[in-house]
Amino acid sequence: MPELPEVEGVVNDLKPLVEGKIIQSVTLSDTVYTSHAAGKQTIVKGGALEWFETSVQQMTIAAIERRAKYIFIHLQKDEEPFVLVNHLGMTGAWFVVQNVAEIAEEKFRKHIHATFALASGELLVYSDIRRFGELRFLRTIEEHAPLTKMAPEPFDDYACEFFLAQCAKPKYENKTIKEVIMDGQVISGCGNIYATEALFATKLRPTKKVKAIPKAKKVELFQAIVNVLRESIDNGGSTISDYRTVNGGAGSMQNRLKMYSHKSCPSCQTATLSVVIAGRTSTYCPSCQKE
DNA sequence: AGCACGCTCCGGGCGC
DNA sequence: TGCGCCCGGAGCGTG
The missing domain is CATH 3.20.190.10 (MutM-like, N-terminal)
Incomplete structure (x- = not known):
C-alpha cells in the first residue's frame, strides 16, 4: 500500500x-x-x-x-x-x-x-x-x-500547529487518535502502516480519544510520524503486497517496521492485538501501548 | 453549510 | 483443486 x-x-x-x-x-x-x-x-x-x-x-x-x-x-x-x-x-x-x-x-x-x-x-x-x-x-x-x-506536507514548519488546531475541532476531538492521524485533512500522507508505527513509538493506544491526549503527547506523536516517514523515505519505502518502485523494484522499510503486521511485540514479546478502527485494522501491543 | 454514514470500486491471496 | 470471503484510500450521494 x-x-x-x-x-x-x-x-x-x-x-x-x-x-x-x-x-x-x-x-x-x-x-x-x-x-x-x-x-x-x-x-x-x-x-x-x-x-x-x-x-x-x-x-x-x-x-x-x-x-x-x-x-x-x-x-x-x-x-x-x-x-x-x-x-x-x-x-x-x-x-x-x-x-x-x-x-x-x-x-x-x-x-x-x-x-x-x-x-x-x-x-x-x-x-x-x-x-x-x-x-x-x-x-x-x-x-x-x-x-x-489537504493538510500541509508533514515536513512543513507549520504542519504540527495545523495538526493541533485540527485536533481541537469538535469534528475531531471525539474521534480516536488513529482515525484522526490517518485523515488527510489533518496530516498528509500518513496511512495505516506509519500510523501504526508512530503510535507504537509513542506508546499510545490507537483507540485513545483525541481530546484525552495532552498537547505535549500530541506533539510527540506528530514528531514520531515525521520521523518514521523520513526513515521510510531513506529506506525506499515499505514493499508490502503490491507496492513497487518504478520498474518493479522494492523498498526495505518493511524490514524495519516494529508493529505493523507483527504478531508479537518486538520489545516485550507480548502477543499483539488487532482492532478495527474506522474500517481499518489497527495492531498494537496491549502491554507497551497503555497511554 | 457542514457533517456522519454507507456505499463503491476490485482481484490476489488466504482459509477451509 | 476450488470456492468464498476479506481487505482497503478516497470520493460521492444521501439524510
Missing part, C-alpha cells in the same frame, strides 16, 4: 526518466473503456475518455511532484500549464520501458490501464491490479475541490 514515503520514491524515480519529455498519445485498456461505457469512472476520473486522450496529446511533462499521497504530473502545451493528478490507490505502479514485455511480474503486465507513448520512444505505463487508483486531467489543482483541502 503506497503511503507518503512510497509515493516519494516513485516520484524521485520518475523524474529523471520522464521530465522534459513529450507525450505523443495515450492508450487506455479495454477494461477502462468497458467500465466507462457502463457509467463507472474506473481509473480515469472527472471526464470522458475521449477528452482525456485528446487533452494529454502533445503535452510536455514539465515536472513531477508529490503532494500527500498524490503524484502531480505537471504538463505544458503552448506555454499553458495543466496537471495530471495520479493516486496509486492500493496497487498502482509506474513503469518506463521500451516494451511492456520488460515488466517482469505478470500481475502488473496483466493490469496495464494507461500507456503513454513518449516522443522519445519509451512507454510510460500505469498498471493497477485492483483499479483503485486514479488519473485526473485538470487545468489547475483548484478545479478538484478535495485536493485543496
